[in-house]
Amino acid sequence: MILPMVAEGLRFSAGGVEIIRGIDLELRAGGPTLVVGPNGAGKSVLLRLLHGLLAPGAGVVRWAAGDAARRQAMVFQRPVMLRRSVLANAEYPLKLAGIDPARAMAALERVGLAALAGRPARKLSGGEQQRLALARAWAMGPEVLFLDEPTASLDPAATRQVEAIIAAIAAQGTKVVMTSHDLGQARRLAEEVVLVIAGRVNAISPAPDFFERPPTGEAAAFLRGDLLW
Structure with missing residues (x-):
């Protein structure tokens, strides 16, 4: 088990602008952690x-066990x-990792894409591509799955389909x-919420x-939609 993960004093700058300004955070096993906050x-x-x-400019990320990279996965807002084909996309990371590629079809079945296994992946709709990206990650059997706004560009129906997969x-x-x-x-979706501001x-x-009981004044303002920062 690679959790808990502890981040201490994380800082990161790009183009002379400090984006992450000293973050301490601990992730433990359990339900989903949702990271929310204003744009930017x-x-x-x-x-x-x-x-x-x-790589942080300062600070460190520590996992409870070594070889953490092989036991986590990430899915982006616009997956590559x-x-x-759809099936070949799901099989590719498994082959690289030395995992039985037969797990790819099982993952496609879980996300409702088995019937499209032979279709070119780039001809799928946006929602289907995101479901394929989730299947590809799920098939790897990660202990931790990072998702960066996976439904940001999807319509409500596709969003609910993706949310159901995430919950599963x-x-x-x-x-x-x-x-x-x-x-x-x-x-x-969330069991835990992390609010990031500036x-x-x-x-x-x-x-x-x-x-129900926002823990900070900024959290209450964020939930009201007040732009105070």
Whole structure:
């Protein structure tokens, strides 16, 4: 088990601008953690730092066990589709990792794409591509799955389909850490909410408490839609 994960003093700058300004955060096993906050708060950068795609300018991310990189996965808002079939897209990372590629078809069945296995992945709709990206990650059997606004460009029906898949992945024991700008989505999916404002963690709270009893004045203002920053 690679959790808990502890981030201490994370800082990150790009182009001379400090985006992450000293974040301390701990992730434990359990239901989904939703990272919310205003546009430009640093949510996506924080996710990439936790996953290891970016190296912090200062601070450290510590996992409970070594070889953490092989036991986590990440899905982006606009997933990359290879110029291959749906099935080949799902099989590709499995082959690279030395995992039985037969798991790919099982994953496609779980997300409702088995009938499209032979179709070119780049001809799928946006919602179908996101479901394929989730299937591709799910087939790897990650202990931690990072999701960066996976429904931001989807219509309501496709969003609900993706949310159902995310809930199913979490129900099987994978820790989901997800950024979202959709507070309704956070209410539906989150067990824990992390509020990021201007590159800092402003609040960490169980989801019911966050929405019913905001832990900070900034959290209350954010939920009201007041633009105070």
